[in-house]
Amino acid sequence: MVHFLFTFIKQNVRKALVALFLLSGTFIQAQGPVAGYDYLGACNGHNYYISQAFVFGININGVVADFQSKTAVPDDQVYAAAIVNAAENTCVTNLMLAYNIAHYGGNGMSYGTDWRNFRNPWIGLTDAAVENNFVWSNGQPNCEDFRNWNVGEPNNHAGTFSNGEDYTQLLVMMSYPYNGGTNDPLGKWNDWFNQFMISQINENLGPTTLPVIIEVGPADCAPVVRGNLGCSHGYWKNAKDAAWTGAGYSRTQTFSGVFNITNGRSVITLGVTTLQNALELGGGGYNNLARQGVAGLLNAGRGFYPYTVAEVWTAVRNMFNTGAASLPNVTVNATTYVGGSFTDAGSLATYLDQLNNIGCPLNNKGEVITSSSTSASVVAEGISLISEKSFAISGYPNPSKAGFNVLIDGISTEKSSIRITDINGRVIEQRSNIASNGVVKIGNNYRAGIYYLEVMQGANKKQLKLVKL
Numbered sequence: 001m002v003h004f005l006f007t008f009i010k011q012n013v014r015k016a017l018v019a020l021f022l023l024s025g026t027f028i029q030a031q032g033p034v035a036g037y038d039y040l041g042a043c044n045g046h047n048y049y050i051s052q053a054f055v056f057g058i059n060i061n062g063v064v065a066d067f068q069s070k071t072a073v074p075d076d077q078v079y080a081a082a083i084v085n086a087a088e089n090t091c092v093t094n095l096m097l098a099y100n101i102a103h104y105g106g107n108g109m110s111y112g113t114d115w116r117n118f119r120n121p122w123i124g125l126t127d128a129a130v131e132n133n134f135v136w137s138n139g140q141p142n143c144e145d146f147r148n149w150n151v152g153e154p155n156n157h158a159g160t161f162s163n164g165e166d167y168t169q170l171l172v173m174m175s176y177p178y179n180g181g182t183n184d185p186l187g188k189w190n191d192w193f194n195q196f197m198i199s200q201i202n203e204n205l206g207p208t209t210l211p212v213i214i215e216v217g218p219a220d221c222a223p224v225v226r227g228n229l230g231c232s233h234g235y236w237k238n239a240k241d242a243a244w245t246g247a248g249y250s251r252t253q254t255f256s257g258v259f260n261i262t263n264g265r266s267v268i269t270l271g272v273t274t275l276q277n278a279l280e281l282g283g284g285g286y287n288n289l290a291r292q293g294v295a296g297l298l299n300a301g302r303g304f305y306p307y308t309v310a311e312v313w314t315a316v317r318n319m320f321n322t323g324a325a326s327l328p329n330v331t332v333n334a335t336t337y338v339g340g341s342f343t344d345a346g347s348l349a350t351y352l353d354q355l356n357n358i359g360c361p362l363n364n365k366g367e368v369i370t371s372s373s374t375s376a377s378v379v380a381e382g383i384s385l386i387s388e389k390s391f392a393i394s395g396y397p398n399p400s401k402a403g404f405n406v407l408i409d410g411i412s413t414e415k416s417s418i419r420i421t422d423i424n425g426r427v428i429e430q431r432s433n434i435a436s437n438g439v440v441k442i443g444n445n446y447r448a449g450i451y452y453l454e455v456m457q458g459a460n461k462k463q464l465k466l467v468k469l
């Protein structure tokens with residue numbers, strides 16, 4: 001019966017899913033046998049499998065692609081396990097323990113410190129793109145701020161004998177003494193070798209291959225949507241206020257207030273220099289970072305930029321306040337822009353400047369251009385900008401000490417839905433079935449901080465930044 005259902009899924013996934021739904025009352029995906037993988041079980045509606053093959057860290061994505069090719073599950077619902085909270089971590093750890101006991105006997109755990117043991121499988125967390133900036137390989141954000149590193153990890157253990165540790169294993173290990181004490185690593189995470197040891201002078205370990213846990217189900221948090229456009233700082237310097245309003249900022253806001261800057265680097269006067277002043281600065285280094293940072297923030301606020309508002313905001317703030325910042329790599333029109341770690345304001349400014357010049361979709365009134373054939377094809381690859389003019393959103397007062405009045409001004413009578421996330425991408429509130437051309441009150445009970453309001457009407461989407469004081 002199971003085999004029949006699985007074959008049926010491969011032949012006609014939509015009908016099969018409906019049939020399974022009707023049979024079981026729950027939404028089940030790819031629970032049948034998949035050649036080369038063992039079914040571990042389910043956690044919170046997601047199914048988990050373990051690969052029978054053991055692979056190097058650099059080959060995890062290949063295993064995911066292989067699994068996907070053998071099932072009819074959409075590729076955005078198959079990924080190396082992305083563990084978003086303690087409940088999922090405990091559940092997956094217990095599934096692995098049960099699996100290890102069934103397959104290898106004993107208590108299901110490897111000896112403490114036996115990191116290379118195949119009882120400790122790969123999950124989907126990696127810092128291969130930017131060292132020490134761990135992200136989920138399916139692109140979903142760290143929406144619940146969950147990490148479960150073992151004591152002393154991640155350490156990118158390298159020295160003279162490895163090629164780095166950029167992939168993460170889930171430890172299914174017995175307790176072991178560590179730093180003179182005891183440590184229970186069960187369910188904790190360790191960054192582990194990419195490929196192989198360069199030399200075994202200091203460690204006598206051997207191959208570093210492990211099985212991969214595959215997760216099947218919709219991502220717990222939406223992957224970051226990245227645009228492929230950007231307007232120069234010169235555009236923003238001269239743009240109409242409407243262009244700024246669409247991004248959620250005004251030119252009279254202070255640079256230090258918007259970016260939460262505590263060190264002006266003799267370029268920004270705290271509480272005085274406005275965003276417009278920053279755009280008009282001459283010179284390199286922090287001067288250039290100020291103007292490119294404002295342009296990048298405005299581009300991100302309009303939603304067509306390769307980086308999110310939070311990513312630009314964090315990078316600019318960190319460089320001013322601490323002298324260091326990092327950005328993930330992004331791919332724009334098949335070109336990969338390598339972000340990485342920046343320890344110099346001028347380099348970060350130059351990097352942002354490139355992206356601020358990849359092509360501006362806004363006209364001199366601040367409206368999205370949809371008429372020319374080139375921009376139309378570019379826009380089609382990005383997020384839905386084509387119909388951006390179909391409605392407008394504004395929030396007032398903003399910043400606010402109390403709540404915000406959100407005005408949705410649409411030409412369509414179609415109902416809208418709204419979603420508010422905080423600076424870490426956590427969803428704070430969602431509402432649906434909201435009448436267009438009306439005012440919605442939100443945020444009275446929010447804590448002080450930065451929030452992002454997203455309004456969706458049909459296929460159209462707009463974003464606005466709200467600051468609660």
Ligand SMILES: [Ca+2]
Pocket residue numbers: 046081082083084088215220
């Ligand atoms: Ca998950």
Ligand SMILES: [Ca+2]
Pocket residue numbers: 127128131132156164165166167191
């Ligand atoms: Ca690393």
Ligand SMILES: [Ca+2]
Pocket residue numbers: 153154155156157165190191192
């Ligand atoms: Ca490590």
